[in-house]
Amino acid sequence: MTQSPATPLPSPEERRRLREAKSLTQAELAATLGIPHETVRSWESGRVPPEGREGKAYEKLLTTFAATGAPGASERVRRGGRAERSGRAEPLSEPGARAEPGARAEPGPGARPGPRWAEAPRPEDDPRPAHVFDALCAHTAGTLVRQAYLLTGRRRLAQESVERAFQHAWQRWPEVAVxxxxxxxxxxxxHEYAMSPWHRFRPGLRHPDPPPPEPADRALFRVLMDLPPAQRRTLLLYDGVGLDLPETAAETQASTPATAHRLMHAREAVAEALPDLTAPEDLHRRLGELAAAAGLRPPEPEHVRLRGEHRTRVWTRAAIAFTALIIGATSLTLRTAPTRYEAPLSPGKTITGVPAYMGPSPLNGRSRTLHAYLDAQLSTGPGRLTPGLG
Incomplete structure (x- = not known):
């Protein structure tokens, strides 16, 4: 089947859907067409339209994708897709994680591709959001718990981080789904929740958990915990998850040169303490083994969703109660507040010139004469009240 020149290209969303339906990453598609990875990303985002000879080859490949079935596992391994290392599933890469061609070792014999998020029902195809959310949680929660453990060194915080992140995703599911x-x-x-500096003030999370019992795992664990948080996260995303340098820089909100320097210093610290982990493939394998040794169990999707809904209801009721309290206090203030101006009382003033209070004093001569005269007069009867003539 060939596409006529008049047939328009599919939309960017349809291009991505066709690629994911074939279980191909952007890097694998770029390697098939012989073009840079960033070119495929710009075509699928709609920033740049496919043009030239590469655009025609891309258009023809999309037409083939729309008419044929998905390729087999062996064909995807030949394209350089990220599969299992040493015959077992990668414990640190999420389903559908992208990798730069040539940046990692080739999969070992007998490797099979791990599950991908593209294999789960897409949000636009399944009208039941809860089923799509549960599929996403079931496919990615296990690897995310192990990643959070390597970031924090705390099992409790790792499981709490994954649960809180999925609850936040369920609250904002219309945004996450698209x-x-x-x-x-x-x-x-x-990663943002797990590496929050506020956790250090929690009594149960001030110190990392005891290191693993195996000497090799214990040495790598201590090296990771000694790294600065930014370098630890960069090393985990690049050498553990398998993101390329621009994607690692975008996720850590740093520039590409700064991310490269962090990765270089982190690798130097690991190689100095553990010389046998100089190769990126060995470091990737050991990070996966260290995370798997923790034996962490991912949360159940339904439990995460129901508990997130319960938390949302509790916080919503608390916000409503607090708002009602503010409205009540405001109403009471308006009810009891004065409606006219009342002049304030003037402050008191000090009065001067008033003699001090004194007790009885001795009689002087004039007072004694008056006192004797009054005693000699009539003290009772009406005559005392009648004024005399002389």
Missing amino acids: DRDPAGWVRAAV
């Missing part, structure tokens, strides 16, 4: 990478959206939320 995101081009829902798993990446949740992963960024998990």
